[in-house]
Amino acid sequence: MAQEAAGAVSARAGPHVDSLIRAAQQGDQDAFAQLVRLYDQSVLRLAMNLLRSQEDARDVYQEAFLRVYRNLDTFRFDCSFHTWLYRIVTNICLDHLRKRKVRKEEPSVVETAQGPVDRMDVVAEEGPAADPERSLWNRQLRERIEGALGDLTPRERMVFELRHYQGLRLRNIGEMLGTSEEAAKNCLFRATQKLRAELGDFV
Amino acid sequence: MNCETVGKLIPLYFYGELDPQQEDQVDQHLGGCGACARELDRQRSLAAALDERTAAPPAPLLEDCRTGLMAAIQASPRPPRVHRSPWASFLETLNGIFSSINRVPQPVGALALVALGFFGARLTGAWNQAQGSVSVSSLTPGGDVFATVRSVHPDPGGQVQIAFDETRRRVISGPMDDASIQKLLLAAAHEENASVRVESMDLLKSRTGSSEVRDALLNAAAHDPNDGVRLKALEGLKPLAADPQVRTTLAQVLQNDANPAVRMQVVDLLTANRDDSVVGIMQRIIQREDNDTVRLKLEKALKEMNASLGTF
Numbered sequence: 001m002a003q004e005a006a007g008a009v010s011a012r013a014g015p016h017v018d019s020l021i022r023a024a025q026q027g028d029q030d031a032f033a034q035l036v037r038l039y040d041q042s043v044l045r046l047a048m049n050l051l052r053s054q055e056d057a058r059d060v061y062q063e064a065f066l067r068v069y070r071n072l073d074t075f076r077f078d079c080s081f082h083t084w085l086y087r088i089v090t091n092i093c094l095d096h097l098r099k100r101k102v103r104k105e106e107p108s109v110v111e112t113a114q115g116p117v118d119r120m121d122v123v124a125e126e127g128p129a130a131d132p133e134r135s136l137w138n139r140q141l142r143e144r145i146e147g148a149l150g151d152l153t154p155r156e157r158m159v160f161e162l163r164h165y166q167g168l169r170l171r172n173i174g175e176m177l178g179t180s181e182e183a184a185k186n187c188l189f190r191a192t193q194k195l196r197a198e199l200g201d202f203v
Numbered sequence: 204m205n206c207e208t209v210g211k212l213i214p215l216y217f218y219g220e221l222d223p224q225q226e227d228q229v230d231q232h233l234g235g236c237g238a239c240a241r242e243l244d245r246q247r248s249l250a251a252a253l254d255e256r257t258a259a260p261p262a263p264l265l266e267d268c269r270t271g272l273m274a275a276i277q278a279s280p281r282p283p284r285v286h287r288s289p290w291a292s293f294l295e296t297l298n299g300i301f302s303s304i305n306r307v308p309q310p311v312g313a314l315a316l317v318a319l320g321f322f323g324a325r326l327t328g329a330w331n332q333a334q335g336s337v338s339v340s341s342l343t344p345g346g347d348v349f350a351t352v353r354s355v356h357p358d359p360g361g362q363v364q365i366a367f368d369e370t371r372r373r374v375i376s377g378p379m380d381d382a383s384i385q386k387l388l389l390a391a392a393h394e395e396n397a398s399v400r401v402e403s404m405d406l407l408k409s410r411t412g413s414s415e416v417r418d419a420l421l422n423a424a425a426h427d428p429n430d431g432v433r434l435k436a437l438e439g440l441k442p443l444a445a446d447p448q449v450r451t452t453l454a455q456v457l458q459n460d461a462n463p464a465v466r467m468q469v470v471d472l473l474t475a476n477r478d479d480s481v482v483g484i485m486q487r488i489i490q491r492e493d494n495d496t497v498r499l500k501l502e503k504a505l506k507e508m509n510a511s512l513g514t515f
Contacts, residue, residue: 006287029273029277031277032276033269033273036269036272037269040265040268040269041265044260044264044265044268045259045260048260052265054261055261057264058264058267058268058271061268061272062268062271062272062275066272066275066276066279069276069279098257098264115489131267138255141252141255141256142255145252145255145256164218164250164253168219169220170215174240179278179415185215185220188214188215188218188220189214189215192214192246192249195249195253196204196245196246196249199249199252
């Protein structure tokens with residue numbers, strides 16, 4: 001799944017993207033809209049995965065693409081547009097993640113008339129014929145995963161998200177985060193170690 | 204490799220991030236080590252468990268984001284166009300060109316001024332004051348302003364009047380110097396916009412006396428990404444087709460250009476000046492030409508030159 005996302009993005013790279021960028025740089029808003037559509041699903045997915053909130057994901061989306069729009073004339077085709085875009089997106093996401101760590105967290109699970117509801121549980125994945133026992137297990141697994149991911153540092157989280165869920169190469173990730181491939185490798189290693197430690201009994 | 208090293212590399216191995224040599228070494232180790240093979244299994248299970256947590260953004264959210272974004276963009280002032288620079292700088296360079304003014308026998312005309320407009324749009328720098336023989340009806344001090352050349356009126360006296368839009372219509376007038384126009388056209392030959400490049404090739408056609416112009420045409424014929432520009436550049440090279448350097452480039456283009464129309468244009472140019480080296484070029488190329496129309500053209504050309512169709 002992550003691999004096809006990466007493949008799909010790179011398949012779209014090339015002359016078509018370049019001409020959209022140039023047109024957008026000349027002020028063509030329609031071209032800009034098309035350009036956004038090539039990448040915005042992945043961006044939104046990244047933001048959702050990292051922040052687990054629709055509102056925050058929407059904020060990141062707006063901020064990132066507006067920043068792209070305003071700075072498009074500084075893009076000089078010396079790296080891929082995807083990398084340039086993701087530099088901006090990861091920057092904004094990391095800011096959000098860091099703010100969260102600092103802010104006192106409200107408990108995400110609240111009591112409702114229907115029983116406990118996790119406010120962070122924004123993604124409804126069960127189909128209509130879901131088996132309740134399986135659903136419960138899935139839900140507990142997801143909660144454990146979220147917990148484990150939440151214990152990573154923002155950087156580890158980001159590297160892991162980009163490598164595992166978006167299928168990007170560590171070298172590319174390093175470029176996006178302004179760090180070396182080696183540093184990204186170490187980050188990934190630490191992230192997987194921590195996740196293994198926390199999810200050990202599930203796997 | 205020992206287990207400790209392999210253990211550290213397992214996650215990277217799993218994601219395919221090891222170089223081929225390291226990957227081989229890990230493969231080999233895993234083949235013979237049960238403990239490490241189980242480590243790899245645990246890595247796989249972890250990855251599978253993590254994949255349980257899919258999060259495709261809900262479609263309404265995506266649509267909402269898109270609409271919100273375009274609304275915000277439409278509401279905000281347009282960012283400056285790439286390569287557009289302060290109008291002030293445009294005036295400065297314009298002035299620099301006009302300051303070495305000589306009367307020209309005939310005005311170069313509207314096309315040249317279009318090139319001028321584009322060239323001006325690529326300038327950077329600051330404009331301070333009007334100099335020389337350029338008279339400007341009024342000056343806007345500093346700030347970012349954007350210009351569109353709207354019309355051009357040459358007059359019989361060799362002067363040219365250019366009207367361009369700034370925040371209000373302004374007119375600048377002054378005589379034009381031939382060599383300066385050439386400089387502008389050469390600059391326009393590197394312009395990002397393909398239709399400007401085509402125009403400038405067209406205008407340069409009549410100025411092939413200068414080696415700079417010839418080089419610009421050769422460069423465009425061989426390297427411009429746009430088919431139309433390459434074709435125009437080749438047209439411009441017609442009078443120079445006898446020149447050996449031009450000939451060499453033409454041979455390269457004939458061999459390498461992806462567009463058959465371009466290749467046919469080259470054949471035309473080469474046949475205009477037939478001699479032994481041309482024959483040699485064509486005989487070589489005909490072997491590898493896979494487009495029928497182009498090959499027929501080559502065959503015809505060779506026959507007309509009483510040459511055989513190939514080297515055997």
